[in-house]
Amino acid sequence: MGKPFLARVGIDMALVLAAWWLAFWLRFNLELLDPYRELALLSAPICFLAFAAGLWLARAYRHVWTFAGLQELRQLVVGVLLGSTLTAASVLMLRLPDFPRSVLVLHPVLALLLLGGARATWRTVAEGRRGNHGGTPVVVVGALQDAAAAVRTLKDSKRWRPVAIASPIDAETGRSLQDVPVKGDIAELADICQLMGATTAIIASPPGSNDRRTALLAAADARITLLTMPRADEWLRSESAEPRKVELEDLLGRVPVSLDVAGLSELFAGQVVLVTGAGGSIGSELCRQIARFGVVRLVCVDASEYAIYQLEQELRQAHPQMHGAYYTANVREFDRLRALCEKHRPAVVFHAAAYKHVPLMEEDNEIEALRTNVAGTLNAAKAAAACGARRFVMISTDKAVNPTNVMGASKRLAELLVQSVAAGEPGTQFVSVRFGNVLGSSGSVVPLFTTQIARGGPLTVTHPDIVRYFMTIPEAAQLVLQAGLMGRSGQIFVLDMGEPVKIVDLARMLIRLSGKTEQDIPITYSGLRPGEKLYEELMANDETTEPTPHAKLRIAKSSGAPPQVENVTRWLAEAGPAPEPQAVRDWLRSYVPEYSPRGS
Structure with missing residues (x-):
């Protein structure tokens, strides 16, 4: 147990006791008479031990306050409920004379507010400090529901700084997510990047979605670097959750297979x-x-x-x-x-x-x-x-x-x-x-196109309508x-x-993924092959x-x-x-x- 851990426990216990005193004070209309002041002091150790046990059982001290979120808040609520239950049981079993039972209701509410507020304040200050160090400005591509996890991950990174969101949902324009504003539609990605001074966009939309293909076309036309958040299987293989280059599987892939x-x-x-x-x-x-x-x-x-x-x-x-x-x-x-x-x-x-x-x-x-x-x-x-x-x-x-x-x-x-x-x-x-x-796969069209792109083109498609x-x-x-x-x-x-994919669209996507345009690498049609x-x-x-x-x-x-x-x-x-x-x-x-x- 290091000093940061002991410091967090000390702060929590001080706030629990402050909430205990505040509950008595509010119960008696901001005027605490001597008999009840003594009762508050007498019962404070019970509250201290009960909440220490409750927060420990709820594993509230395994969290890093800098990254506290909804999951940490849920466990904090569990800890407060356990602590308040133990406190109430102990007080009632000891039958302390004239103990005001309304304190047992007020205290967990106040304790939750103080403990949650401490964590929120700590995270806000930490994010502010990280924000002051800069980082590469990026625009996040995706609906708010998809962008939430990406924005949170990028904010926790020292390398990236999300400055705007391009959402495919018109109604989300003008709203914000974790103080990152939605500036417009994905088709306007180039203008949004220019407005926010960003040369990089990160896709948060799910694999295979049309949002990814739209973003690819918009980014390639404006020479914007397009990245994507790693897939779940990549997170498992690597300790890093850093964005990576967009690949063809990200554009044509689908929801992962559910296996028995x-x-x-x-x-x-x-x-x-x-x-x-x-x-x-x-x-x-x-x-x-x-x-x-x-x-x-x-x-x-x-x-x-x-x-x-x-x-x-x-x-x-x-x-x-x-x-x-x-x-x-x-x-x-x-x-x-x-x-x-x-x-x-x-x-x-x-x-x-x-x-x-x-x-x-x-x-x-x-x-x-x-x-x-x-x-x-x-x-x-x-x-x-x-x-x-x-x-x-x-x-x-x-x-x-x-x-x-x-x-x-x-x-x-x-x-x-x-x-x-x-x-x-x-x-x-x-x-x-x-x-x-x-x-x-070996002998398929993708390796062929990749080789043709490396040679500078052209890409040969047999027919404009082949799918x-x-x-x-x-x-x-x-x-x-x-x-x-x-x-x-x-x-x-x-x-x-x-859904089937047009081969010519596949060729265009590969050209854009290479950082080129169809003016750089043309597409030609060779006619259907035998069979x-x-x-x-x-x-x-x-x-x-x-x-x-x-x-x-x-x-x-x-x-x-x-x-x-x-x-x-x-x-x-x-x-x-x-x-x-x-x-x-x-x-x-x-x-x-x-x-x-x-x-x-």
Whole structure:
């Protein structure tokens, strides 16, 4: 217990006793006669001890007065109530003669006013001192409800000084929050910054909101530095709550996924889990998420030596207590997959290995898409069943819906084959999970745009009207885990992808995030690529959905019988190393009737 702690206790006890004396004084109309003066002095130690115990039990002394807020005030109220209850009980038990009971009502009110006032005064003085030291003036972007926590955090920082708020709600203009005025709308951000002498704005609006995108456009046009408050997961990884640079995930991200942590812990804790395609964007994030749940062994399989090496280095450092097994293996080799499964006996298998690049698989590589996405999925599902895995989860894509390209049709056929295997293997729960694009995944549009920006442009967009669904890699991986936990065999889950985003708008946001404008880095249109659609769908024409207990997951229901596994494997074995592309497409259409190649 240091001197500051003892000083705070001393001040509190002095104020409690002052309130005790004041309660007697007010009770007797500001004139305290000798008998009652003696009674006040006699009972003061009772009040002192009772309030010391009450405030201690309420943990009121764990707070730093400089940062006192509503939570501290609530605990102070609890402490005063406990202290006043103990005081009243003691006085009544001792039966002090002629004790004025109204004092027992007046005193806690006065004590709360004095104790709360002391803390408010202390914080006001402390904030005034910090304000005198300056700090970089900033404008906070967001409605008052969103800006409250950011303003409080910035005021507690020595580096920043909030000078104004830009709110999207017109009715809030002219109001103030902690003496910081609301100066106008977000679209007026440049004018507000110029008026207040600020060159930095900090976004407090929630991730994915339109406020963030509006602020980005306004800030970039005026050459204003745009920052954002860290996300909750970043606060957990770092002791600092300092604002950071705005990232694309902040503009397109959504409310964090709600996971059934207890259910996932029960599914994974103490179990062996195997992930194919573990070195890819989704596969590696699945491994990171699974490692959090206490698996006894995580078996990571990928065809890329470098990718599996990188994953091994990362997981060994992040989870040194976890036993990991890292294999270079191709899902197209059933015997190798089965040997790994029989060696480790995984309880859960996540199948993320796939070829996913649409134009590359559309020309000259059609058979490769089938052998990896179709045969590879079939091999993984059969190996999981052979080793007695409880669950098998396949990662699918929105391109499997009404596909116009070989890659999408191959993933749709893979979904159907998983259902075929599920019908013959009741000991394993087989589930497929379908979702759209993930931000920053390998081979996706975001890394391409980033590279083009670094070269000075231009950014190549295939079509001005092309739209795609996006979600962050962690969100996609978490929903895959949740679907794997909830799913019943043969089900196909569809993730809630939110609202689609125009690719050209995505390009504009990335340009602004780089601190440039479209005059600095132009956007050009190159035309749709082979097999590419203007928009993706999450449901086929003959499909409906059913809700699940999770708000972001639905179950796709479709008619039709799954294909015969033997027929598929026979054709793939007999197709040879270089079948005619048209023969591949015709064969795909025989199993996926909704497959409609562009131009056919």
